[in-house]
Amino acid sequence: xxxxxxxxxxxxxxxxxxxxxxxxxxxxxxxxxxxxxxxxxxxxxxxxxxxxxxxxxxxxxxxxxxxxxxxxxxxxxxxxxxxxxxxxxxxxxxxxx
Amino acid sequence: xxxxxxxxxxxxxxxxxxxxxxxxxxxxxxxxxxxxxxxxxxxxxxxxxxxxxxxxxxxxxxxxxxxxxxxxxxxxxxxxxxxxxxxxxxxxxxxxxxxxxxxxxxxxxxxxxxxxxxxxxxxxxxxxxxxxxxxxxxxxxxxxxxxxxxxxxxxxxxxxxxxxxxxxxxxxxxxxxxxxxxxxxxxxxxxxxxxxx
Numbered sequence: 001x002x003x004x005x006x007x008x009x010x011x012x013x014x015x016x017x018x019x020x021x022x023x024x025x026x027x028x029x030x031x032x033x034x035x036x037x038x039x040x041x042x043x044x045x046x047x048x049x050x051x052x053x054x055x056x057x058x059x060x061x062x063x064x065x066x067x068x069x070x071x072x073x074x075x076x077x078x079x080x081x082x083x084x085x086x087x088x089x090x091x092x093x094x095x096x097x
Numbered sequence: 098x099x100x101x102x103x104x105x106x107x108x109x110x111x112x113x114x115x116x117x118x119x120x121x122x123x124x125x126x127x128x129x130x131x132x133x134x135x136x137x138x139x140x141x142x143x144x145x146x147x148x149x150x151x152x153x154x155x156x157x158x159x160x161x162x163x164x165x166x167x168x169x170x171x172x173x174x175x176x177x178x179x180x181x182x183x184x185x186x187x188x189x190x191x192x193x194x195x196x197x198x199x200x201x202x203x204x205x206x207x208x209x210x211x212x213x214x215x216x217x218x219x220x221x222x223x224x225x226x227x228x229x230x231x232x233x234x235x236x237x238x239x240x241x242x243x244x245x246x247x248x249x250x251x252x253x254x255x256x257x258x259x260x261x262x263x264x265x266x267x268x269x270x271x272x273x274x275x276x277x278x279x280x281x282x283x284x285x286x287x288x289x290x291x292x293x294x
Binding site for chain 1 (some may be wrong): 109110119121122123126140148205206215217220223237239240262269
């Protein structure tokens with residue numbers, strides 16, 4: 001995802017320090033940065049072991065949260081209830097839907 | 098408004114909207130924190146979505162559309178948002194406390210993040226996250242919504258999404274650490290873990 005945080009990219013090509021990289025770490029991991037800032041953070045992480053470890057931890061944490069998504073699904077009773085309500089409202093259930 | 102979609106739209110509604118019911122359910126749970134209320138929100142969301150199906154733009158993100166409807170349904174059920182919880186200030190204090198413990202807790206948490214049996218602990222920790230953090234974390238981290246989409250669904254600026262997401266994730270790590278200790282996944286650390294609530 002890139003939603004055009006253009007101001008992030010107007011800071012020039014100076015090397016990014018640890019504070020700057022950590023301040024934008026979640027934006028980086030979420031793919032929410034402009035391309036120039038993303039490159040600068042990537043370059044910083046390649047050079048800084050501490051920040052590299054921080055990024056690795058947050059990346060693993062976010063992956064674990066995403067994996068937990070499958071644990072919570074809509075109960076079958078609610079699916080049936082919604083379909084019943086929709087049918088009552090005029091919805092026609094196609095075969096196989 | 099009881100506009101009913103034409104018959105040929107019913108199949109599209111089934112294929113596009115109804116297949117997102119797991120996502121709508123998770124979001125409704127995050128809003129209501131109550132199983133019964135969440136089920137009511139899901140049902141009403143789908144009824145409204147069906148009646149408004151002609152307004153959905155084919156090719157756009159149906160989940161974003163459904164999340165927006167679900168939030169409106171939730172707010173309406175809470176008397177148009179009068180009971181909406183806004184815990185920014187209190188939440189900030191909680192997060193400050195969590196951040197203070199982050200350095201030592203991270204080490205323990207990092208050792209269990211790739212365990213296959215961590216899912217229930219994460220679900221429990223997510224359910225305990227206070228608003229306004231929970232909805233943002235659910236939309237971005239579970240439902241893979243962009244900051245922009247999340248801002249639109251929740252009707253807040255992107256900067257607010259960003260700050261709530263940071264705080265919410267730190268709180269979640271804190272709660273997950275506590276659950277991991279309580280369930281024996283990791284040993285009790287030497288530093289005391291105090292409740293954040």
